[in-house]
Amino acid sequence: MASVIVCSGPHDGHVSPMLGVARQLIGRGHRVRFLTGPAYEEAVRASGAEFVPLGDGAASAPAPSSTTGIAAVREGVRALVIDPAPGQFLALSTAIAAEPTDVVLAEVTFVGAGALSGLPRKSRPAVIACGILPSTLSSQDCAPFGLGLSPGRGPVARMRNRGLNWLVENVVLRDSQRQVDALMRELTGVGLDGLFVLDWPRRAELIAQFTVAEFEYPRSDAPESLRFFGPTSRHAAAGVARPEWWEDLDSSRPVIYVTQGTVSNADFTALIAPTLQALAQEDVLVVVSAGRRPVEDLPPLPANARAAGFLPDADLMPKVAVYVTNGGYGGLHYAMENGVPIVVAGDTEDKPEGAARVAWAGVGINLKTGRPSPAAIRNAVRKILGDGRYQTGSRRIGAAIAASPGVNGLIDEMERLLPQ
Structure with missing residues (x-):
């Protein structure tokens, strides 16, 4: 010992x-x-x-x-x-x-x-x-x-x-x-x-x-x-409760998961608000994590959105079609472990480096800003849903992680x- x-x-x-x-x-x-x-x-x-x-x-x-x-x-x-x-x-x-x-x-x-x-x-x-x-x-x-x-x-x-x-x-x-x-x-x-x-x-x-x-x-x-x-994320602690709307994830609509993490989440207008606006009329289910902040602090949710203060990523990611994130290193790896393609919008702290690697590795789209427009988010999500190369890229990294x-x-x- x-x-x-x-x-x-x-x-x-x-x-x-x-x-x-x-x-x-x-x-x-x-x-x-x-x-x-x-x-x-x-x-x-x-x-x-x-x-x-x-x-x-x-x-x-x-x-x-x-x-x-x-x-x-x-x-x-x-x-x-x-x-x-x-x-x-x-x-x-x-x-x-x-x-x-x-x-x-x-x-x-x-x-x-x-x-x-x-x-x-x-x-x-x-x-x-x-x-x-x-x-x-x-x-x-x-x-x-x-x-x-x-x-x-x-x-x-x-x-x-x-x-x-x-x-x-x-x-x-x-x-x-x-x-x-x-x-x-x-x-x-x-x-x-x-x-x-x-x-x-x-x-x-x-x-x-x-x-x-x-x-x-x-x-x-x-x-x-x-x-x-x-990544160490495969060993992350369990025990995060599933929200009451969890069964909605099993519908036929693609699940789009958006979060600003637990650090850069003081201002939800940076990424969560424009994502909700971008996808409000799309045939998708938008899932929002408030990063341990109260759900009441989030912007108003459109009909196709669900939210929780914190979510069990290990259970959620296998159900996700696109992960929209400001680029936290752990979250990126959770997505790739499950072969989920990524839209990343982060420009503070270490996040530009993670975002650049997302594009370089072919696992998603780097919006190259921390405050993307709704149109940019919508176009990126549509592109990923319509182009299987990003999922293929994420699955390739996921296979390397598994090995x-x-x-x-x-x-x-x-x-x-x-x-x-």
Whole structure:
């Protein structure tokens, strides 16, 4: 049995996949301490893990951001990396000092573990960086993370990628890079030493990306430590109640499922309202999740729409014909696991990267905005319903997910890192 610390920033979309990892670790006989914000103590204890709280400065999630593009990357580095890193590292170091620890598994925005990974291996536990977002690893083959640009093909695209990477690392995020370098030196005595801030997982013993290779851009310069395990969503907790209108899903009308997730759902006029308007006169059944907000907060529902505060995706997705989303990574994988084609409209946080991969992988249509018009949504849904290539693409990724090793494969790799 290994003693493991699982680390997550205090955000629903970060805690949820890491809880999936924790449950599997416990099921395999390992001891798990789970380090995150106090708001998730009940969920952590329900998983069977021991709860360890993050302290001041790292215990609560920053407010959802409306910025886009490079500005969003810069703001994300500040809010998710610079501000919480000292509190993360202090809490993690305290937990390691309190009891022997064999392995630390941390989602990639938990940069307190990134600071730990810069220390000599003999003085720290093994570190596994868990990719709960589209891969942030910089590469000569890809545009910088956050721009939402597909890699492109041929020498011109490679020149573009190299130029954009240089610009982001040396101009756009230069000050952020210096701040993180100084912060890591203050915490551990070891700085970035030329490593780009979003590349800290390269120092970890293992990079566990929670997708399949078919849904991630190829990188000829990827580290050997990078592995694809598929999503953790197949291990998500059950128990979400079915709404009273559940039997309506079994009608002959195609089911169109729309949600803005549980984070970017303060303003339903961004995606849910235009989707309801777009499809009100279509021969479909529109299903809406309010992302744990009250149903009463939703816009008025047309006759062909049904809604719930939260829905059991694992039960719902097999009944869905088209998934309309702002691009949360977990939701995209739920859809593809079930071969459901996607209309994606997201332009904040990491969502442009997920949206770009939807189009690149041929699993759906990227509307390239976070506030699409009803006409754009209607045209995209009609196109997907009339063109089987998108469903074929999603089923292809779904087959790769079904064949992926999952969290058990990750645990196998973790156990190889343990002292013999």
